[in-house]
Amino acid sequence: MPKVTFIDADGTETTVAAKIGDSVMQTAMAHGIDGITAECGGAMACATCHAYVADDWADKVGPAGETEADMLDFAACEVKPTSRLSCQIVVAENLDGLIVYLPEHQV
Numbered sequence: 558m559p560k561v562t563f564i565d566a567d568g569t570e571t572t573v574a575a576k577i578g579d580s581v582m583q584t585a586m587a588h589g590i591d592g593i594t595a596e597c598g599g600a601m602a603c604a605t606c607h608a609y610v611a612d613d614w615a616d617k618v619g620p621a622g623e624t625e626a627d628m629l630d631f632a633a634c635e636v637k638p639t640s641r642l643s644c645q646i647v648v649a650e651n652l653d654g655l656i657v658y659l660p661e662h663q664v
């Protein structure tokens with residue numbers, strides 16, 4: 558199972574095993590990661606699953622799509638070039654070791 562590491566705004570790291578095909582948001586929810594709220598459950602309608610992909614992973618994960626980028630405008634914290642909605646990142650074998658940073662707050 559691929560591993561995903563979440564680093565919260567305080568710098569606390571949590572590494573969890575992720576199911577292939579799940580989103581990074583679903584992975585966070587399944588493991589009780591506090592920094593992801595996911596109010597809309599993954600429908601790309603809330604921006605409370607905002608995360609910053611680590612620079613080293615940005616190319617592999619890719620940028621936000623157009624609709625996703627529009628929704629990121631509603632994110633509670635600063636949007637950066639590596640910002641993504643974690644519900645739109647699908648875990649695959651090639652993302653084993655993925656690191657995402659969590660914003661200070663989601664609402």
Ligand code: FES
Nearest residue numbers: 599601603604644
């Ligand atoms: S969970 Fe709502 S946009 Fe990702």
